[in-house]
Amino acid sequence: MNELLIIENIFVPKKKKSIFNWNKSNWPQWNLSVPKLIIYNNENTAFYIPYDNKNLTFPHIEKQSMLDDNVILTYFEKSQNVNNYHNSYEFTNRKKDILHKIDYFDIQEIVEQNDLSKAWYWLWKDCLKATKQQIKKTNIEVFINHFEFLFKNSIYNLLKHSGTEIIDLNNQFVKDFLNAKKSLLEYFQQNDTSNSEISNKISDLQEIILTYKEDLIEIYFNFFKSFKDIYLSVTASDKPNMTLQLERKIRDLNVQLKYMKKINDTSITKVENDLKIRDLNWEIEYYKKHIKHLNKQAKKLINAIVLNLKKEIKTLNLKKQQLENNNEEYFDAIKDIQLKKFELKIWNKNYKKLLYLTNSEIWNLNLSIKSEINLFVNNNFLNLHGYSDFSIREIKNFIKQEFDFDIASYLNHSKKKCDFVNQQITNASNGISEIKRLKFNHLSSYTNSVSTHEFQEKIHQTNAELNWTHFAEERLFKSRLLSKEFKLKRVSTNIKDNQNEILTFSKSLLNKIAKSKVDSIFINQVSEVIFDLRDFIKNNWGSNLLAELISYTSTNEKLTTKLLKKFWAIINFANTYQDLSIPQYAYLETFNELDSADKAKLKLAKYRLAGIEILFIQDILDKKDEFENKNEFLRVLLKLTSSQNINCVFITSNLETIRQNFDRVYFFDDSQLLEAGLVSEVFENAVHPLVKTLIKNPDISLNYQRNPDFSESFVKETLHKVDSNENHVVYSTLKQLQGWLHLSKTSNKVNSLSDTEDGKSFEEKQKFINENYVSILNEQQINLTEPEQFTDLNNIILTKVEQFTVETKNSDTNLIEKLY
Numbered sequence: 001m002n003e004l005l006i007i008e009n010i011f012v013p014k015k016k017k018s019i020f021n022w023n024k025s026n027w028p029q030w031n032l033s034v035p036k037l038i039i040y041n042n043e044n045t046a047f048y049i050p051y052d053n054k055n056l057t058f059p060h061i062e063k064q065s066m067l068d069d070n071v072i073l074t075y076f077e078k079s080q081n082v083n084n085y086h087n088s089y090e091f092t093n094r095k096k097d098i099l100h101k102i103d104y105f106d107i108q109e110i111v112e113q114n115d116l117s118k119a120w121y122w123l124w125k126d127c128l129k130a131t132k133q134q135i136k137k138t139n140i141e142v143f144i145n146h147f148e149f150l151f152k153n154s155i156y157n158l159l160k161h162s163g164t165e166i167i168d169l170n171n172q173f174v175k176d177f178l179n180a181k182k183s184l185l186e187y188f189q190q191n192d193t194s195n196s197e198i199s200n201k202i203s204d205l206q207e208i209i210l211t212y213k214e215d216l217i218e219i220y221f222n223f224f225k226s227f228k229d230i231y232l233s234v235t236a237s238d239k240p241n242m243t244l245q246l247e248r249k250i251r252d253l254n255v256q257l258k259y260m261k262k263i264n265d266t267s268i269t270k271v272e273n274d275l276k277i278r279d280l281n282w283e284i285e286y287y288k289k290h291i292k293h294l295n296k297q298a299k300k301l302i303n304a305i306v307l308n309l310k311k312e313i314k315t316l317n318l319k320k321q322q323l324e325n326n327n328e329e330y331f332d333a334i335k336d337i338q339l340k341k342f343e344l345k346i347w348n349k350n351y352k353k354l355l356y357l358t359n360s361e362i363w364n365l366n367l368s369i370k371s372e373i374n375l376f377v378n379n380n381f382l383n384l385h386g387y388s389d390f391s392i393r394e395i396k397n398f399i400k401q402e403f404d405f406d407i408a409s410y411l412n413h414s415k416k417k418c419d420f421v422n423q424q425i426t427n428a429s430n431g432i433s434e435i436k437r438l439k440f441n442h443l444s445s446y447t448n449s450v451s452t453h454e455f456q457e458k459i460h461q462t463n464a465e466l467n468w469t470h471f472a473e474e475r476l477f478k479s480r481l482l483s484k485e486f487k488l489k490r491v492s493t494n495i496k497d498n499q500n501e502i503l504t505f506s507k508s509l510l511n512k513i514a515k516s517k518v519d520s521i522f523i524n525q526v527s528e529v530i531f532d533l534r535d536f537i538k539n540n541w542g543s544n545l546l547a548e549l550i551s552y553t554s555t556n557e558k559l560t561t562k563l564l565k566k567f568w569a570i571i572n573f574a575n576t577y578q579d580l581s582i583p584q585y586a587y588l589e590t591f592n593e594l595d596s597a598d599k600a601k602l603k604l605a606k607y608r609l610a611g612i613e614i615l616f617i618q619d620i621l622d623k624k625d626e627f628e629n630k631n632e633f634l635r636v637l638l639k640l641t642s643s644q645n646i647n648c649v650f651i652t653s654n655l656e657t658i659r660q661n662f663d664r665v666y667f668f669d670d671s672q673l674l675e676a677g678l679v680s681e682v683f684e685n686a687v688h689p690l691v692k693t694l695i696k697n698p699d700i701s702l703n704y705q706r707n708p709d710f711s712e713s714f715v716k717e718t719l720h721k722v723d724s725n726e727n728h729v730v731y732s733t734l735k736q737l738q739g740w741l742h743l744s745k746t747s748n749k750v751n752s753l754s755d756t757e758d759g760k761s762f763e764e765k766q767k768f769i770n771e772n773y774v775s776i777l778n779e780q781q782i783n784l785t786e787p788e789q790f791t792d793l794n795n796i797i798l799t800k801v802e803q804f805t806v807e808t809k810n811s812d813t814n815l816i817e818k819l820y
Contacts, residue, residue: 217584253462617649
């Protein structure tokens, strides 16, 4: 699996109200616990967050991630195509850098947004801005020398065809417009014309103009698509053209000639030894760069591990502050802090000695340390009762005396690698010195002189062939240039004349209707239509772009960076149009006039063009207000994520949407992460009782009041794997997990919890269950209630056959401990 973004260590204590801010809405209302979130590359991820949740929302998570120094963010570069974080040389923990790669938007804001902009204009500007990386990867000199004539010849027919289509459309529009104008003015001048008749004529004019604009941008869309196909086919040809083949041949011949001259001037042995010295120098340079790169990457990873440990220690101190002194969990937190400090000490003490290990070796060391710590804890601290009577000093001393980690094998391996590299550099240096001490006698050779002369002649001949090829291509291009220039410039001139004609006739119509005596409402309607037409003609970037391409194709003009930017913008525009599946008229309407699905699609395109790599999308929060065409929006969303290298995280409270469209899911209530994993795993084998209840009854809401497992000591142990499954984890204490898993395995022996004799639901009963009094006896789940607080509830043992109670009193401590 490819990790793309890891968010860790979000633990926020609830805000305490005071008499000074009692009426203010303080966040968070409950403790916030999100230990770890992983966004995988090329996976569609969903966050289930309750629709009525006001405490744990993604904007809160994002804000806390950026502002809280304890929160750990790690982003991995997709271009490296690495399998996981630990083998990657390219990752960053800099939050500012990560912030540029992720973004968030709320569909509700799009639905309600009052935006008067039109996609036809702003989308082109965004396409221009998105060309920076494409221009960097394009070698303009290579294009000019090898592809320019071919490209100009290839797009000539396309420009001529598209230009002719635009001229025909403009001519037809002028005719239709003049007829509509004449008819409209006649009605405006008649005194007995009804309002409905005038309205019909205005509608006819609107329809003519709208049809014209839609037909025009359809021509442009077809042109962009064909332009993209031609450009990519010309520049991405598998077989190099003649000029490239000849240049490669000349380069190879010059290399051969260089060494032939050296052999002729000295001897073949001298040349061989010079090549050996060259190779040894390359070897020395390689090992120096290798060791420098190894040290750099090792420092980067070790620093990240050390920083994470420091943040984890801060979090554990936060947990300790939330607990009462002398509480069992308080001493457990002390133990965890001391072990983390011991782990940190190992890294700090051996920092410089580990700088010759690879990333994978460093991470294996990290895993070994953690594994050794887990084993130490299991052997000595598994039972909280076993050391809660110890003092803090005794716990610290015990860990210091008893825990030990043997790091010698890693240190020795690092030293061996360092010694090996230094030895290789020394051997290469000594080899160079030995070769330089050798002396050679120069023996001239007539045969070598003749061969050198023949090679020089061959290079001259190939150069002449290359020059002739360039000349022939240029002559062929220039022989047709006058004809092309005439035809294309005539196209460009006719388009410009058509536009001026439209502007003139439309202005004339505005002047004449302004003098008419009809109701001002009709005058305003016509004026609005005409002003919109004139604005479209004046600001039509498509016609300006076409004129630039015609000028470039019909002259000796060379490709420039400015023009190359527009080449790539055309390609971006064509790709966006094909991916979005939006009707053409939508590009000409204002944003607030579009339906919700088209708004969302265009918004997605904007983020993609801006280079966003992870996009968090908030679904409509109110279940009763689902926006129309949601399925169409999701279809385009998932298409964009797969085809445009953008990863999305969809935040919703709709289980069916998650089940049908996404690969991975994270379940939250309003205080913490509950359970996560592949959708198929979690939905089929949910472990957390709240998640299981939700899947059976999707209409309920997960929140603090419904969660009986919420604890004020909100920093729990870890994310536990379910049945050693990497793709299914639960956030809980180990004790909670064991109880839930046992309950799941024996569910076929247990009556429905909602049908117990006292009529109380499972959720109601769970509210009274203290996790310190849950145990297992004879393969049956025993729920032991708190005797001091809930004496009216007897302890319940649920079996398939019968239910019976066990009475407990304050003196029954021994019995409870035995069951425990």
